[in-house]
Amino acid sequence: MAIVDLHNITVTPLKKLLSDKGGVLHGLKSKDKEFVDFGEAYFSIINYKATKAWKMHKLMTLNLIVPYGLIKFVFFDGEMNFREEIIGYEKYARLTVPPLVWFGFYGLFEPHSILLNIADIAHDQDEIELKKISDIKYSWD
């Protein structure tokens, strides 16, 4: 039996309110049902055609938002199932990822994309597991 059910990853479309000066892009509110707690918010930058994989958080719930660029996420349940989601400025949504999901991501935008993670706990190396990209068979092309 698989460790996690990838259906528990939620995709929430978010509003972009654009104007002649720029705009406002929604992110996350404490009243949103996907919100667990606030531990840390940080950005990851992923260069075009770069891959960061694989990582699994034992405790952290991630809220992933891409306000610049486009990123492909690949989720793996630890057994046999994969799920792919692409989010970015032109496909603006929030991914909420529960603990125990293996994931990697791939930059689809030149020169780079920017990812915000609003996490319920702060970064802690002890709750992270890493695998080499070759340890989980997936065709990134």
Added chain:
Amino acid sequence: MAIVDLHNITVTPLKKLLSDKGGVLHGLKSKDKEFVDFGEAYFSIINYKATKAWKMHKLMTLNLIVPYGLIKFVFFDGEMNFREEIIGYEKYARLTVPPLVWFGFYGLFEPHSILLNIADIAHDQDEIELKKISDIKYSWD
């Protein structure tokens, strides 16, 4: 006597950990001394040479981070004092702005800059006051 002391706005330099795949940019942790509470996180986009001014939050504390581009912020105490701060990817820091400060901002990066606000309360039109740009005399050039 001025309504607020602009010295209470804090500038906290943040780490950028860059790699060949991209990098990680620090944001805000719940244990940081500038953290009050989590109410909402949202992005503002400001086009190059566009100005958004003036706004004052009666209740909200703002944590402002610019992971893309460069933005000039102007703060006004409501009486006679101004304070200017420029932050962005190349001058990477967090501005923490207490309630009752009037502020505006100006886009210094082409084609636009991206601002993240991690606020202690959610957006609420009732706690915001607005003035026209011409209501507060400041030379934006």
